[in-house]
Amino acid sequence: MASSSQIDLSGTTYCVLTGASQGIGRAIAAQVSKMLGPNSVMLLLARNKEQLSQTASLCESKNVKVFYESIDLSKASLLEMNFALNKSLEGRRVTDFSTSLIFHNVGSLGNLAVDTARMQDVPELREYYDLNVFNVIALNTQFLKLFEEVEDRVVIVNITSLCAIKPMSGMAYYCSGKAAREMYFKVLAEEKKHIRVLNYSPGPVETSMIDYVLAETVNKNLRDVFNSFKNQGTLLKPEMTARKCVKVLLNSKFSPGEHVDYFDDE
Numbered sequence: 001m002a003s004s005s006q007i008d009l010s011g012t013t014y015c016v017l018t019g020a021s022q023g024i025g026r027a028i029a030a031q032v033s034k035m036l037g038p039n040s041v042m043l044l045l046a047r048n049k050e051q052l053s054q055t056a057s058l059c060e061s062k063n064v065k066v067f068y069e070s071i072d073l074s075k076a077s078l079l080e081m082n083f084a085l086n087k088s089l090e091g092r093r094v095t096d097f098s099t100s101l102i103f104h105n106v107g108s109l110g111n112l113a114v115d116t117a118r119m120q121d122v123p124e125l126r127e128y129y130d131l132n133v134f135n136v137i138a139l140n141t142q143f144l145k146l147f148e149e150v151e152d153r154v155v156i157v158n159i160t161s162l163c164a165i166k167p168m169s170g171m172a173y174y175c176s177g178k179a180a181r182e183m184y185f186k187v188l189a190e191e192k193k194h195i196r197v198l199n200y201s202p203g204p205v206e207t208s209m210i211d212y213v214l215a216e217t218v219n220k221n222l223r224d225v226f227n228s229f230k231n232q233g234t235l236l237k238p239e240m241t242a243r244k245c246v247k248v249l250l251n252s253k254f255s256p257g258e259h260v261d262y263f264d265d266e
């Protein structure tokens, strides 16, 4: 069942986006920035400050003030997360914004050089889960606490993957992390029906993630799948999936926490 309220970004909007320095995150930031109304604010997070500033320049406009913060989200404390959020609010009240939007786009692939049946490096797994699951949850909670007063204006987009719902050989870190992260957002959506929560799966997209898979994987099946994506030219451009993501959001037909894929019918 689709949730009723229409998402409207044409008012004064506050938008946080993680993993904004390149790839899909940069493309979503640029696409979203075009939709925002006067006095809107964007906060872009990732580690690479230089690349963040490039994304910021794509987003800055007469309507939108852009802040960016270099932050390692695998290690960030709650204090650091709150500091970044509050700094971008610059004394403005949360009630000043008609929509408060967060994109959890940050993501990494984990160790692709170990067979699933030989995974045992728990500190490495913890670090993977810190970035891809635990700190996503922690940042989301800081955001929810900050906007508690206007919770019914909150919109959350988790950038998920087909790998969250379909096993892919050689990607146990990634698939298990994406599944856990998506399920957290589904549970949240189940509890908080007045908050709009979307799990958006961008399809196979031409970003550094694809090159990382081909460089690192020890799994032949995975290498074959990604080589065929590359050789057959079936990879999407980041801008294509970013446009679709924003379209799904603005159409607002998704049910609470629904997993919507780039290739799903509209």
Ligand SMILES: NC(=O)c1ccc[n+]([C@@H]2O[C@H](COP(=O)([O-])OP(=O)(O)OC[C@H]3O[C@@H](n4cnc5c(N)ncnc54)[C@H](OP(=O)(O)O)[C@@H]3O)[C@@H](O)[C@H]2O)c1
Residues within 6 Å of the ligand: 018, 019, 020, 021, 022, 023, 024, 025, 045, 046, 047, 048, 049, 051, 071, 072, 073, 074, 075, 104, 105, 106, 107, 108, 131, 159, 160, 161, 162, 201, 202, 203, 204, 205, 206, 207, 208, 209, 210
């Ligand atoms: N590409 C695909 O085919 C595909 C398919 C399905 C889902 N996705 C999902 O889409 C999202 C974006 O992926 P992408 O393909 O655009 O990947 P990407 O080009 O590798 O971008 C990943 C982003 O995450 C940031 N990041 C990585 N580690 C970080 C850390 N420790 N702290 C803070 N930021 C960090 C990176 O910035 P810094 O390096 O500057 O920190 C970068 O901005 C991910 O969630 C991914 O799982 C991608």
